[in-house]
Amino acid sequence: xxxxxxxxxxxxxxxxxxxxxxxxxxxxxxxxxxxxxxxxxxxxxxxxxxxxxxxxxxxxxxxxxxxxxxxxxxxxxxxxxxxxxxxxxxxxxxxxxxxxxxxxxxxxxxxxxxxxxxxxxxxxxxxxxxxxxxxxxxxxxxxxxxxxxxxxxxxxxxxxxxxxxxxxxxxxxxxxxxxxxxxxxxxxxxxxxxxxxxxxxxxxxxxxxxxxxxxxxxxxxxxxxxxxxxxxxxxxxxxxxxxxxxxxxxxxxxxxxxxxxxxxxxxxxxxxxxxxxxxxxxxxxxxxxxxxxxxxxxxxxxxxxxxxxxxxxxxxxxxxxxxxxxxxxxxxxxxxxxxxxxxxxxxxxxxxxxxxxxx
Amino acid sequence: xxxxxxxxxxxxxxxxxxxxxxxxxxxxxxxxxxxxxxxxxxxxxxxxxxxxxxxxxxxxxxxxxxxxxxxxxxxxxxxxxxxxxxxxxxxxxxxxxxxxxxxxxxxxxxxxxxxxxxxxxxxxxxxxxxxxxxxxxxxxxxxxxxxxxxxxxxxxxxxxxxxxxxxxxxxxxxxxxxxxxxxxxxxxxxxxxxxxxxxxxxxxxxxxxxxxxxxxxxxxxxxxxxxxxxxxxxxxxxxxxxxxxxxxxxxxxxxxxxxxxxxxxxxxxxxxxxxxxxxxxxxxxxxxxxxxxxxxxxxxxxxxxxxxxxxxxxxxxxxxxxxxxxxxxxxxxxxxxxxxxxxxxxxxxxxxxxxxxxx
Numbered sequence: 001x002x003x004x005x006x007x008x009x010x011x012x013x014x015x016x017x018x019x020x021x022x023x024x025x026x027x028x029x030x031x032x033x034x035x036x037x038x039x040x041x042x043x044x045x046x047x048x049x050x051x052x053x054x055x056x057x058x059x060x061x062x063x064x065x066x067x068x069x070x071x072x073x074x075x076x077x078x079x080x081x082x083x084x085x086x087x088x089x090x091x092x093x094x095x096x097x098x099x100x101x102x103x104x105x106x107x108x109x110x111x112x113x114x115x116x117x118x119x120x121x122x123x124x125x126x127x128x129x130x131x132x133x134x135x136x137x138x139x140x141x142x143x144x145x146x147x148x149x150x151x152x153x154x155x156x157x158x159x160x161x162x163x164x165x166x167x168x169x170x171x172x173x174x175x176x177x178x179x180x181x182x183x184x185x186x187x188x189x190x191x192x193x194x195x196x197x198x199x200x201x202x203x204x205x206x207x208x209x210x211x212x213x214x215x216x217x218x219x220x221x222x223x224x225x226x227x228x229x230x231x232x233x234x235x236x237x238x239x240x241x242x243x244x245x246x247x248x249x250x251x252x253x254x255x256x257x258x259x260x261x262x263x264x265x266x267x268x269x270x271x272x273x274x275x276x277x278x279x280x281x282x283x284x285x286x287x288x289x290x291x292x293x294x295x296x297x298x299x300x301x302x303x304x305x306x307x308x309x310x311x312x313x314x315x316x317x318x319x320x321x322x323x324x325x326x327x328x329x330x331x332x333x334x335x336x337x338x339x340x341x342x343x344x345x346x347x348x349x350x351x352x353x354x355x356x357x358x359x
Numbered sequence: 360x361x362x363x364x365x366x367x368x369x370x371x372x373x374x375x376x377x378x379x380x381x382x383x384x385x386x387x388x389x390x391x392x393x394x395x396x397x398x399x400x401x402x403x404x405x406x407x408x409x410x411x412x413x414x415x416x417x418x419x420x421x422x423x424x425x426x427x428x429x430x431x432x433x434x435x436x437x438x439x440x441x442x443x444x445x446x447x448x449x450x451x452x453x454x455x456x457x458x459x460x461x462x463x464x465x466x467x468x469x470x471x472x473x474x475x476x477x478x479x480x481x482x483x484x485x486x487x488x489x490x491x492x493x494x495x496x497x498x499x500x501x502x503x504x505x506x507x508x509x510x511x512x513x514x515x516x517x518x519x520x521x522x523x524x525x526x527x528x529x530x531x532x533x534x535x536x537x538x539x540x541x542x543x544x545x546x547x548x549x550x551x552x553x554x555x556x557x558x559x560x561x562x563x564x565x566x567x568x569x570x571x572x573x574x575x576x577x578x579x580x581x582x583x584x585x586x587x588x589x590x591x592x593x594x595x596x597x598x599x600x601x602x603x604x605x606x607x608x609x610x611x612x613x614x615x616x617x618x619x620x621x622x623x624x625x626x627x628x629x630x631x632x633x634x635x636x637x638x639x640x641x642x643x644x645x646x647x648x649x650x651x652x653x654x655x656x657x658x659x660x661x662x663x664x665x666x667x668x669x670x671x672x673x674x675x676x677x678x679x680x681x682x683x684x685x686x687x688x689x690x691x692x693x694x695x696x697x698x699x700x701x702x703x704x705x706x707x708x709x710x711x712x713x714x715x716x717x718x
Binding site: 001002003004006007008009010011012017021025027029030031032033035036037038039040041048071072073074075078079107109110111176191192193198199200201217218220221222234235236237238239240241315319320321326 | 360361362363365366367368369370371379380383384386388390391392394395396397398399400429430431432433434435437438466469470524550552557558559560576577578579580581593594595596597598599600626675677680685
């Protein structure tokens with residue numbers, strides 16, 4: 001038995017992986033499989049509508065929010081956000097909580113003035129930016145946060161108060177791992193390869209008010225308004241990734257929905273952080289307890305010389321893709337929805353044994 | 360036996376469809392399948408490099424051209440072309456040969472001044488724009504053509520002379536159906552769902568000179584220069600579509616490469632057009648002979664009242680997705696690389712029989 005702790009592209013639920021070949025590649029009476037058929041035809045239109053409805057159901061989405069399926073990853077949204085949501089000359093606000101929020105702000109800065117309105121304390125991100133009332137100028141088009149920083153292993157313990165400025169969130173890594181109070185957001189987005197399925201797709205959930213901001217001269221594929229008006233079919237969408245997303249949404253519902261995902265997520269993360277904190281300093285978690293991500297658990301060895309040995313022996317024990325992001329090193333275990341508790345138990349068993357032998 | 364004549368997403372080669380489940384979804388010793396594994400890891404990097412090399416081999420690509428794998432469809436390139444290739448205030452030139460070239464020009468017009476430098480003769484596209492020396496102002500950043508119009512069924516019989524202005528081509532539908540003299544182009548691009556694989560991916564082949572034009576302030580995922588510098592890995596690429604493209608490129612090579620594809624394409628199209636032209640007017644091809652597409656064969660019935668009957672009876676005979684594009688109606692059979700001669704023979708057999716019974 002092998003366990004894949006990759007930060008994304010990441011493990012799919014077993015049942016989704018098992019069904020994918022049939023759903024994507026089995027030819028029907030028309031001689032075409034789902035990925036060989038017109039996206040304008042009734043089969044794919046129905047699949048897409050159902051996928052959208054399933055997600056709306058999981059999120060308990062109010063009627064004034066729409067789901068968009070956009071090609072590409074979250075980085076594409078970094079560029080599209082200001083183009084869609086900010087008027088000419090309007091400023092935008094960003095919080096810097098680590099690697100990805102920093103990149104989001106940099107990409108936005110290519111087309112608008114991006115103000116940094118909050119930042120992690122200290123020299124390196126070890127906790128989320130302090131919450132409370134943020135000083136977001138009221139003329140800002142939106143305020144962007146990254147509630148879970150995949151690389152840094154940081155999660156916001158709550159949401160800031162940005163007054164009347166709409167909150168926009170890159171929810172990629174923790175999307176669908178817990179109920180989401182969508183009414184607190186003008187828009188959230190998440191690339192698929194963590195908790196939705198495979199790469200090449202980003203889900204956008206956007207409030208009608210913000211949707212109407214997209215300027216008419218924006219290229220159609222990049223316009224939230226035009227994508228919404230066409231049911232995310234301005235052009236051929238990434239069909240395989242959407243079909244897999246539909247299966248993942250079904251699987252989440254079958255497991256009990258987002259509250260069940262949240263309960264499992266709490267158990268998995270608690271188990272791993274307890275192992276780290278209970279190792280008498282052999283393992284160390286760099287993120288302060290109130291800001292620790294439940295899905296991207298960062299840790300390192302007190303003796304960094306042992307890191308490569310840890311990775312080699314972990315792989316021999318069937319535990320893969322535990323290396324930290326190259327920018328910051330160390331170790332990282334990603335515990336998305338599709339990671340069963342059994343995988344985390346296998347990891348902590350190994351960690352306890354490794355610490356005993358090498359400590 | 361059923362045959363799928365869809366214009367795209369379209370039929371994949373049988374052997375690719377058969378291998379796809381294993382290549383994409385079978386988990387390896389690390390507990391991860393190809394779509395569940397980091398795109399930065401050695402497995403996917405190797406697959407991507409091989410896929411790029413295979414395409415370069417098929418195209419016999421000179422060393423000053425690079426292959427990029429970009430997320431999304433060709434319409435995204437409509438928007439990215441002027442942003443990457445035109446300097447501030449610089450004009451661009453477009454030829455209007457039908458539905459898709461018209462849309463390409465409209466999207467470019469959102470960010471730059473797009474000049475129409477050539478157009479199909481008459482009120483509706485029935486042939487390619489007249490060739491010869493086009494009056495393209497020498498200050499234009501590029502001249503854009505659509506050598507095969509998927510909707511209109513029109514193909515350029517040759518290339519125009521644009522003097523020193525680089526030619527850029529949307530090659531989507533006819534890509535890899537014949538050898539391509541790439542040295543005539545500054546850039547060509549093709550979305551995957553016709554002759555490369557599944558939707559959600561566009562291949563860009565670009566000359567080094569044009570690559571260097573991408574302005575530094577362009578968002579990284581949209582920048583040809585930055586995508587080239589990162590091996591198309593600015594962010595997580597659409598991995599499933601790239602892995603399938605690799606299999607399709609292998610299949611083309613196994614069949615004898617692009618000259619074999621061109622020979623088969625000629626035979627298939629000749630067979631179908633001969634049936635239309637030999638029907639004593641029962642079937643009609645609206646495109647003039649010198650401009651007929653070999654891959655998107657448009658035709659209609661002299662009696663349009665019979666169109667629905669034709670479609671119903673064709674489906675009963677195992678011939679699917681023959682309805683023309685909704686904008687122009689009629690019928691269309693798309694004969695991409697993966698359509699065997701046997702499929703075309705089944706279609707013409709049905710057409711001859713239908714004409715005999717209904718003529």
